[in-house]
Amino acid sequence: MKLVVITAIAEFEKEVKKMLKNAKVLSYSYRDVKGYRDSTEEAIETNWFGTEMNETESVVFYAFVLQQNLDILFDEVKEFNNKQDSVSHVHLAVLGVEKYN
Structure with a gap:
C-alpha cells in the first residue's frame, strides 16, 4: 500500500478523477488549494503553473493505492502530460506507508 499525492491545476x-478510476483507485480525498510559486527568478518555460502568476487555482488528491495499481496510474499521468500543449502538468508523488489501520 502506498500513499499517492497528485497535484494539478483546477x-x-x-481528468485526474478519470485517471484514478482507470487505475482502479475508487476511494480518494481531494481538496481545492491555492498553488503558489515564486517564479521571479525562473524562465516562464520552467514554471510548472505555466504563467508568471504566483498563485493559481489548484487541486490536490490523496489516495492509498495498491502496489499493482501504481504503474497504471503513472502511465495514465504520463500519457496525459505528454498530450498537453500547456506548460502545466499533473504531478504525482508516491510515499511509502509503514503502517496503516
Whole structure:
C-alpha cells in the first residue's frame, strides 16, 4: 500500500478523477488549494503553473493505492502530460506507508 499525492491545476480535476478510476483507485480525498510559486527568478518555460502568476487555482488528491495499481496510474499521468500543449502538468508523488489501520 502506498500513499499517492497528485497535484494539478483546477482545470485538470475531471481528468485526474478519470485517471484514478482507470487505475482502479475508487476511494480518494481531494481538496481545492491555492498553488503558489515564486517564479521571479525562473524562465516562464520552467514554471510548472505555466504563467508568471504566483498563485493559481489548484487541486490536490490523496489516495492509498495498491502496489499493482501504481504503474497504471503513472502511465495514465504520463500519457496525459505528454498530450498537453500547456506548460502545466499533473504531478504525482508516491510515499511509502509503514503502517496503516
